[in-house]
Amino acid sequence: MIGSQISAIILAVTLAAFVFVVFYIIVSQVTASKRKMDERITNILPNQRSVLAEFRDNNPDKKVKKGMKGLVASKKLVDIVTDELILANIMMKPEEFSLVWLLAAFLPSGLDALFTQNALSSITLAVIGALLPLYIVRNRKKKRTLAFEVQLGDALIVTCNCLRSGLSFQQAMETIAKEMPEPINIEFGRAITEMQYGVSMENALISMGKRIKSSDLMLMVSAVGIQRQTGGNLSEILETIAETIKERMKIKADIKTMTAQGRISGMMIGGLPIVLGGFLMVINPGYMMLLFTDHTGQMLLMVSVAMELIGYFLIKKIVNIKY
Numbered sequence: 001m002i003g004s005q006i007s008a009i010i011l012a013v014t015l016a017a018f019v020f021v022v023f024y025i026i027v028s029q030v031t032a033s034k035r036k037m038d039e040r041i042t043n044i045l046p047n048q049r050s051v052l053a054e055f056r057d058n059n060p061d062k063k064v065k066k067g068m069k070g071l072v073a074s075k076k077l078v079d080i081v082t083d084e085l086i087l088a089n090i091m092m093k094p095e096e097f098s099l100v101w102l103l104a105a106f107l108p109s110g111l112d113a114l115f116t117q118n119a120l121s122s123i124t125l126a127v128i129g130a131l132l133p134l135y136i137v138r139n140r141k142k143k144r145t146l147a148f149e150v151q152l153g154d155a156l157i158v159t160c161n162c163l164r165s166g167l168s169f170q171q172a173m174e175t176i177a178k179e180m181p182e183p184i185n186i187e188f189g190r191a192i193t194e195m196q197y198g199v200s201m202e203n204a205l206i207s208m209g210k211r212i213k214s215s216d217l218m219l220m221v222s223a224v225g226i227q228r229q230t231g232g233n234l235s236e237i238l239e240t241i242a243e244t245i246k247e248r249m250k251i252k253a254d255i256k257t258m259t260a261q262g263r264i265s266g267m268m269i270g271g272l273p274i275v276l277g278g279f280l281m282v283i284n285p286g287y288m289m290l291l292f293t294d295h296t297g298q299m300l301l302m303v304s305v306a307m308e309l310i311g312y313f314l315i316k317k318i319v320n321i322k323y
Contacts, residue, residue, distance in 0.1 A: 109124075152216055187211070273308060
């Protein structure tokens, strides 16, 4: 009875989530043109207050204010998901990724609960399906950010050459967007597009820095902002920053090589018990059930989890060197 009840609940949640996401996609497609127009108006007139903001300020009801804040927060969440997908180079809309994420979380676990009627294996598959898309996005974003940082030094050299030949900084950015490979050309092209819609150069660069979250890029953004306010030879400043970035990348590569063994040990210590436990929960749930039903098994499980976390964080503390 427990397995059939869990299967019914999981399938009901899957169906409800699927219907919700489909409805959200339809509404998004219908209102796509209006939302694009609103974004263009916001970029052209950034200081203009929205109707929701004015209504929230003029209405004294706290419940209405709370509801308006919820709408604004949900809009920010959609923007965050969009930026994460773009940085991971995943050509999907937020609603499409949400659909894939929900299906990965609930469909395998629902089918397993329907056919095997085992709660432990169904919950394990649900957790794996929920975490796997997030891990893929995080891993691809990390690789793309690293590739961006590797290309940033060469991009600054191109910028210096363009400035010395008489071009402006915006024209140098356009050269990077046209001539250099991915992913740096896409990010600079996005900044150029924002400036064409009326965003200032400083705000476009700051927005790019917030998306990439790279200390090297923020160093360049800060230098450009200070130079535009106080003056100075921008080409020499950017050349110095380019040399600094290349030296930092060389040091980072050396540290990565020297700490490779420790990082692999941390990955094995942190990942092997989890992967092996999840595998056994799926293929033989009865073998692992003693860890959850027996008192001694529960104590051993808590001790093993605590020791696992302590070992993982100690190794992480050792191999993560600040420079």
